[in-house]
Amino acid sequence: xxxxxxxxxxxxxxxxxxxxxxxxxxxxxxxxxxxxxxxxxxxxxxxxxxxxxxxxxxxxxxxxxxxxxxxxxxxxxxxxxxxxxxxxxxxxxxxxxxxxxxxxxxxxxxxxxxxxxxxxxxxxxxxxxxxxxxxxxxxxxxxxxxxxx
Amino acid sequence: xxxxxxxxxxxxxxxxxxxxxxxxxxxxxxxxxxxxxxxxxxxxxxxxxxxxxxxxxxxxxxxxxxxxxxxxxxxxxxxxxx
Numbered sequence: 001x002x003x004x005x006x007x008x009x010x011x012x013x014x015x016x017x018x019x020x021x022x023x024x025x026x027x028x029x030x031x032x033x034x035x036x037x038x039x040x041x042x043x044x045x046x047x048x049x050x051x052x053x054x055x056x057x058x059x060x061x062x063x064x065x066x067x068x069x070x071x072x073x074x075x076x077x078x079x080x081x082x083x084x085x086x087x088x089x090x091x092x093x094x095x096x097x098x099x100x101x102x103x104x105x106x107x108x109x110x111x112x113x114x115x116x117x118x119x120x121x122x123x124x125x126x127x128x129x130x131x132x133x134x135x136x137x138x139x140x141x142x143x144x145x146x147x148x149x
Numbered sequence: 150x151x152x153x154x155x156x157x158x159x160x161x162x163x164x165x166x167x168x169x170x171x172x173x174x175x176x177x178x179x180x181x182x183x184x185x186x187x188x189x190x191x192x193x194x195x196x197x198x199x200x201x202x203x204x205x206x207x208x209x210x211x212x213x214x215x216x217x218x219x220x221x222x223x224x225x226x227x228x229x230x231x
Contacts, residue, residue: 028196049219061227067151075218082215085224089192108189114222
Protein backbone atom coordinates (compact mmCIF):
# COMPACT_ATOMS: atom_id res chain seq x y z
CA UNK A 1 0.00 0.00 0.00
CA UNK A 2 1.69 3.28 -1.06
CA UNK A 3 1.95 5.92 1.65
CA UNK A 4 3.73 9.14 2.54
CA UNK A 5 4.53 10.84 5.81
CA UNK A 6 4.81 14.61 6.06
CA UNK A 7 5.47 17.10 8.84
CA UNK A 8 2.42 18.85 10.21
CA UNK A 9 2.44 22.55 9.44
CA UNK A 10 1.09 25.36 11.59
CA UNK A 11 -2.12 25.07 9.54
CA UNK A 12 -2.33 21.30 9.95
CA UNK A 13 -1.83 18.33 7.62
CA UNK A 14 -0.87 20.06 4.35
CA UNK A 15 0.23 18.45 1.11
CA UNK A 16 0.79 19.12 -2.56
CA UNK A 17 -1.88 18.09 -5.05
CA UNK A 18 -2.57 18.61 -8.74
CA UNK A 19 -6.04 19.64 -9.88
CA UNK A 20 -7.01 19.29 -13.54
CA UNK A 21 -10.08 18.84 -15.68
CA UNK A 22 -11.77 15.47 -15.20
CA UNK A 23 -10.92 12.67 -17.59
CA UNK A 24 -14.49 12.81 -18.89
CA UNK A 25 -14.21 16.55 -19.65
CA UNK A 26 -10.75 16.06 -21.11
CA UNK A 27 -12.20 13.61 -23.66
CA UNK A 28 -14.99 16.06 -24.50
CA UNK A 29 -12.56 18.97 -24.96
CA UNK A 30 -10.42 16.90 -27.32
CA UNK A 31 -13.45 15.71 -29.28
CA UNK A 32 -14.45 19.30 -30.08
CA UNK A 33 -10.88 20.39 -30.84
CA UNK A 34 -10.34 22.49 -27.74
CA UNK A 35 -7.12 22.63 -25.74
CA UNK A 36 -6.95 20.75 -22.45
CA UNK A 37 -5.75 22.98 -19.59
CA UNK A 38 -2.69 21.73 -17.72
CA UNK A 39 -3.24 20.50 -14.15
CA UNK A 40 -2.51 23.12 -11.50
CA UNK A 41 -0.24 22.45 -8.53
CA UNK A 42 -1.83 23.52 -5.28
CA UNK A 43 -1.46 23.23 -1.49
CA UNK A 44 -4.25 21.18 0.02
CA UNK A 45 -5.21 20.80 3.66
CA UNK A 46 -6.57 17.49 4.94
CA UNK A 47 -9.82 18.37 6.69
CA UNK A 48 -11.86 15.67 8.43
CA UNK A 49 -14.47 18.37 9.13
CA UNK A 50 -15.37 18.61 5.44
CA UNK A 51 -17.81 16.08 4.01
CA UNK A 52 -16.57 16.74 0.49
CA UNK A 53 -13.48 18.18 -1.13
CA UNK A 54 -13.47 21.94 -1.75
CA UNK A 55 -11.38 23.90 -4.24
CA UNK A 56 -10.75 27.64 -4.49
CA UNK A 57 -12.56 29.40 -7.38
CA UNK A 58 -9.30 30.78 -8.82
CA UNK A 59 -8.19 27.21 -9.56
CA UNK A 60 -11.53 26.15 -11.09
CA UNK A 61 -11.71 29.36 -13.16
CA UNK A 62 -8.24 28.75 -14.58
CA UNK A 63 -9.40 25.30 -15.72
CA UNK A 64 -12.38 26.89 -17.52
CA UNK A 65 -14.94 24.72 -15.76
CA UNK A 66 -18.71 24.91 -15.76
CA UNK A 67 -20.86 23.26 -13.06
CA UNK A 68 -22.19 19.74 -13.54
CA UNK A 69 -23.75 19.29 -10.10
CA UNK A 70 -25.48 20.96 -7.22
CA UNK A 71 -25.57 20.26 -3.50
CA UNK A 72 -26.82 21.73 -0.25
CA UNK A 73 -24.00 22.96 1.96
CA UNK A 74 -23.77 24.02 5.57
CA UNK A 75 -20.73 25.99 6.76
CA UNK A 76 -20.14 28.58 9.51
CA UNK A 77 -20.63 31.22 6.79
CA UNK A 78 -24.08 29.96 5.76
CA UNK A 79 -25.64 30.13 9.20
CA UNK A 80 -28.20 27.55 10.30
CA UNK A 81 -29.79 27.06 6.88
CA UNK A 82 -27.92 25.18 4.15
CA UNK A 83 -27.23 26.95 0.87
CA UNK A 84 -27.31 25.55 -2.64
CA UNK A 85 -23.86 25.34 -4.17
CA UNK A 86 -22.45 24.24 -7.52
CA UNK A 87 -20.27 21.17 -7.95
CA UNK A 88 -17.52 20.93 -10.57
CA UNK A 89 -16.00 17.69 -11.88
CA UNK A 90 -12.21 17.60 -11.74
CA UNK A 91 -9.30 15.21 -11.53
CA UNK A 92 -7.07 15.27 -8.47
CA UNK A 93 -3.64 13.66 -8.18
CA UNK A 94 -1.75 13.44 -4.91
CA UNK A 95 1.85 12.43 -5.53
CA UNK A 96 3.55 9.72 -3.47
CA UNK A 97 6.59 10.47 -1.33
CA UNK A 98 8.97 8.76 -3.75
CA UNK A 99 8.97 8.65 -7.53
CA UNK A 100 8.57 4.89 -7.28
CA UNK A 101 5.30 5.32 -5.35
CA UNK A 102 2.20 5.50 -7.46
CA UNK A 103 0.20 8.70 -6.88
CA UNK A 104 -3.33 8.70 -5.52
CA UNK A 105 -5.43 9.67 -8.54
CA UNK A 106 -9.12 10.48 -8.78
CA UNK A 107 -9.96 10.92 -12.45
CA UNK A 108 -13.55 12.15 -12.06
CA UNK A 109 -14.52 13.61 -8.72
CA UNK A 110 -17.07 16.32 -7.86
CA UNK A 111 -15.73 19.24 -5.79
CA UNK A 112 -17.35 22.23 -4.20
CA UNK A 113 -16.25 25.72 -5.23
CA UNK A 114 -15.34 27.44 -1.96
CA UNK A 115 -14.09 30.99 -1.59
CA UNK A 116 -11.84 32.18 1.25
CA UNK A 117 -9.48 29.21 0.99
CA UNK A 118 -6.65 31.12 -0.71
CA UNK A 119 -6.91 33.77 2.00
CA UNK A 120 -6.13 31.01 4.50
CA UNK A 121 -2.95 29.98 2.65
CA UNK A 122 -4.06 26.99 0.58
CA UNK A 123 -6.31 26.19 -2.37
CA UNK A 124 -8.21 23.05 -1.39
CA UNK A 125 -9.65 21.11 1.51
CA UNK A 126 -9.23 17.37 1.09
CA UNK A 127 -12.51 16.13 2.51
CA UNK A 128 -13.87 12.81 3.69
CA UNK A 129 -14.85 11.79 0.14
CA UNK A 130 -11.14 11.38 -0.70
CA UNK A 131 -10.23 10.22 2.81
CA UNK A 132 -12.73 7.39 2.43
CA UNK A 133 -10.20 5.90 -0.03
CA UNK A 134 -7.25 6.26 2.40
CA UNK A 135 -5.83 5.42 5.78
CA UNK A 136 -4.99 8.65 7.64
CA UNK A 137 -2.72 8.60 10.71
CA UNK A 138 -2.34 11.87 12.63
CA UNK A 139 0.68 11.60 14.94
CA UNK A 140 0.54 14.64 17.15
CA UNK A 141 3.41 13.40 19.31
CA UNK A 142 5.85 13.30 16.38
CA UNK A 143 4.25 16.22 14.55
CA UNK A 144 3.61 14.18 11.42
CA UNK A 145 0.75 12.70 9.46
CA UNK A 146 0.69 9.69 7.16
CA UNK A 147 -1.64 9.02 4.29
CA UNK A 148 -1.79 5.49 2.87
CA UNK A 149 -3.90 4.59 -0.15
CA UNK B 150 -28.16 30.25 -11.16
CA UNK B 151 -26.40 27.55 -13.19
CA UNK B 152 -28.29 24.39 -14.18
CA UNK B 153 -31.59 25.99 -13.17
CA UNK B 154 -33.59 24.08 -15.79
CA UNK B 155 -31.95 20.75 -14.92
CA UNK B 156 -32.58 21.27 -11.19
CA UNK B 157 -36.24 22.04 -11.92
CA UNK B 158 -36.45 18.81 -13.90
CA UNK B 159 -34.84 16.88 -11.02
CA UNK B 160 -37.38 18.27 -8.55
CA UNK B 161 -40.30 17.50 -10.89
CA UNK B 162 -39.14 13.95 -11.59
CA UNK B 163 -38.01 13.11 -8.05
CA UNK B 164 -41.17 11.11 -7.18
CA UNK B 165 -40.35 8.72 -10.06
CA UNK B 166 -36.60 8.78 -9.43
CA UNK B 167 -37.02 7.74 -5.80
CA UNK B 168 -37.09 4.12 -6.97
CA UNK B 169 -33.36 4.63 -7.74
CA UNK B 170 -32.42 6.11 -4.34
CA UNK B 171 -28.64 6.52 -3.98
CA UNK B 172 -27.91 6.21 -7.70
CA UNK B 173 -26.87 9.07 -10.01
CA UNK B 174 -29.19 10.65 -12.54
CA UNK B 175 -28.04 12.43 -15.70
CA UNK B 176 -30.32 15.31 -16.73
CA UNK B 177 -30.07 17.56 -19.80
CA UNK B 178 -32.59 20.40 -19.96
CA UNK B 179 -35.95 18.81 -19.18
CA UNK B 180 -34.85 15.29 -20.16
CA UNK B 181 -33.98 12.62 -17.63
CA UNK B 182 -31.40 10.84 -19.75
CA UNK B 183 -30.40 7.82 -17.65
CA UNK B 184 -29.71 6.59 -14.12
CA UNK B 185 -26.27 5.20 -13.24
CA UNK B 186 -24.84 3.26 -10.34
CA UNK B 187 -21.72 5.44 -10.08
CA UNK B 188 -20.94 9.15 -10.37
CA UNK B 189 -18.06 8.31 -12.68
CA UNK B 190 -20.29 6.52 -15.21
CA UNK B 191 -22.82 9.34 -15.15
CA UNK B 192 -20.30 12.12 -15.71
CA UNK B 193 -18.59 10.17 -18.52
CA UNK B 194 -21.92 9.63 -20.28
CA UNK B 195 -22.84 13.30 -19.79
CA UNK B 196 -19.71 14.53 -21.55
CA UNK B 197 -19.90 11.80 -24.20
CA UNK B 198 -23.45 12.78 -25.16
CA UNK B 199 -23.56 16.52 -24.57
CA UNK B 200 -19.88 17.53 -24.86
CA UNK B 201 -19.55 21.01 -23.30
CA UNK B 202 -23.29 21.78 -23.13
CA UNK B 203 -24.76 22.13 -19.63
CA UNK B 204 -25.92 18.92 -17.96
CA UNK B 205 -26.56 17.84 -14.40
CA UNK B 206 -25.37 14.75 -12.54
CA UNK B 207 -27.09 14.37 -9.19
CA UNK B 208 -27.28 11.67 -6.55
CA UNK B 209 -30.92 10.69 -6.13
CA UNK B 210 -32.08 11.28 -2.59
CA UNK B 211 -35.64 11.59 -1.34
CA UNK B 212 -34.27 13.72 1.51
CA UNK B 213 -31.76 16.22 0.14
CA UNK B 214 -28.32 15.41 1.55
CA UNK B 215 -26.35 18.28 3.08
CA UNK B 216 -22.57 18.60 2.96
CA UNK B 217 -20.92 20.00 6.08
CA UNK B 218 -17.74 22.06 6.16
CA UNK B 219 -16.60 23.07 9.62
CA UNK B 220 -13.99 25.56 8.35
CA UNK B 221 -15.02 29.11 7.49
CA UNK B 222 -15.42 29.08 3.71
CA UNK B 223 -17.94 30.62 1.37
CA UNK B 224 -19.57 28.24 -1.14
CA UNK B 225 -19.59 30.07 -4.47
CA UNK B 226 -20.12 29.78 -8.20
CA UNK B 227 -17.84 30.71 -11.06
CA UNK B 228 -18.86 33.44 -13.43
CA UNK B 229 -19.54 32.67 -17.09
CA UNK B 230 -16.61 30.98 -18.82
CA UNK B 231 -14.47 33.37 -20.85
